Amino acid sequence: MIRFLEFAGRPLVFFIEECGRIMLLLLSTISWMFRPPFRFRVIFKQMEFVGVNSVGVVLITGAFTGMVLALQTYHGFKMFGGESLVGSTLALAMTRELGPVFTALMVTGRVGSAMAAELGTMKVTEQIDALNTMSVNPIQYLVMPRIIAAILMLPVLTIISDFVGIVGGYFVGVNLLKINSGIFIAKIIDIVDLDDIFNGLIKAAFFGLILSLVGCYKGIYTIGGAEGVGRATTQSVVLSSILIFISDYFLTAVMF
């Protein structure tokens, strides 16, 4: 009986411990944010990695999301002659949900995994311990710049994705499905609010925090050599994606 409880309880204890470790990592990152030395160069380097280098992926996913959404909603709305609503539906979906979520998922795959792999390799090759002996705090030097870069860059990527998605939808709707272009745009302006965009960007910043925090956490706590690095990378992508979807629901419930 006791062995059964141990067996059932171990994952629970592990889960609780993991939550606690992530929160502690977040708190110490915040507190290290305000202490010198401020290494802006390191932050910029991460911003380039997270933001600039992800543009291609985000452009392609954003554009095709918008295009397929236009195609799908068109057939639905056509049933009762509401083709003019395709544009506003598309714009609302992109700015509120699909822009932030898809961008975050793509960046998780591209950047979150890289963070886990990079920090994990440093951990198993004891480079992180070396940093400590040189009295460079690894959280301040490695974790904090990545988290700041992700929080700042995700909204920028998201607004690009929103825009490209709407442009892609416009292309499909107006040029291929022959929806009137004036009505397409007028309905977007009529129905979409500035708040829809801003709330989407706030979401994106949250997602940036989640994916970078999880990536760094999985990297820093890597054990077990090359195999451990692989495991950490996979786990970071899975956990980030799950947390992004869960937090998306609650953020939406609070915001709209």
Add this chain to the structure above:
Amino acid sequence: MGIGGFSLSNLSIEAKVGVFVIIGMIILGYMSMRLGKLGFKMDQGFEVKVYFDSASGLEEDVSVEIAGVEVGRVSKILLEDGKALVILRIDSNVKLRKDVKALIKSRGILGDKYVVLIQGSPAAPLIEPNGRIISTTTATDLESLMNVLGDVAKDISRLTQSFANVMGGEKGEASLRSIIDSMKAVAETLNRTVQENNKGLVKIITNLSEFSATINEISSKINKGEGSIGKLINEEDTVKRLNGTLASLKEITEKINRGEGSLGKLINEEETVENINSTLTSINDYMQKQESFRTYLDYRGEYLFDSEEVKSYLTLRIQPREDKYYLLQIVDDPSGVESETDITTTTNGVTTTEHIEKNEKNKIKFSAQIAKRYYDLGLRGGIFESTGGFAFDYYLFKDRLTLSLEAFDFDSDSNAHLKFKADFTPFKHLYITSGFDDFISDKGNESFFIGAGINFLDDDLKTLLSNLPF
């Protein structure tokens, strides 16, 4: 990474990130401009009230149109005495006449409701702000129209049914034919009667002509003043008397008009009118003051990371208008209040000066500030923690996020106290705060802080305060 021969790899990292962020900002700016409803607009224009029998389907913030042009929005929908009170916010450059008509219309197949105003005659006086549109119609919606049409169709079908019952079949046809036959017979009889009595008819017409001639004679006699009726109408005396009565009536009304006599005074005195007018205005002012007046109570605690202590604030915010408020605050500061005194004593001709610096730990500080808001920027000035100072507030995301920079305590012997904070209100009455306190301190007081607060509207205090004479 190379695009069309250009190489991006020799750009500095900062330049790459900068270009990227600028592109993002441009797209955001473009989209915001196209959406056109920039969030910077404070409530502008004026409000008017309309009472509808039913505001079913009407939502807040839908458009108000005149001739298809949007001139405002629905700002509130309330229930008053079983009717729907709809408050419209109209752009200030639109002039509404008193006889303007309001009606609720629906648009499109989905039937989105909106409000249409139909302008009245240009001669009518203007509606003042917070006035009321009296004339309203609720447009027939599709459903009630269908109900009426259904009833009409039922009636018609019943009518045709009974017709069919009467006329239908051979029997009906036979009776119809007999009706037509008898009508024909009547017409024939009539014709015969007229022909037979031709002479008599001519006689009657001659008599009538003679009668009218006699009447003509009588009326001309009256006209000449002959006979008693003629006398009554044509006598000069009667006319004079009537004239006199009318003259005195005219005199009385003229007197009233000039303000003579007590009735005239009451009506004509300018002062009376002004008195009534000013009384009404002041009542109106008072009512408005009380209505727009708001008092908020606010408690916040800030945990200072460096001293590991909590700084508490209890705030009373009195807000008479939307863009202006007064703030009274009690601050419990764990770093204490510093005071310096010079004590000069003279003993046996020797003057000694003692300089005392004290730090009282448990002393409480006070703040009293006035604040004014211009669109999204707020300015505050007054007493900050018992010293003079000023502050800027910037409001974002419908006031859910407030960034503030406070500067106070401009002593000559130490740096000013600067404080930066960001307040975020995720839910209605709760907010979280974070920032950097005293960040150019030369006494080592600089500290990052994080905290939370509650903030609520206090109606009891409001009633108390608005009854005080200001």
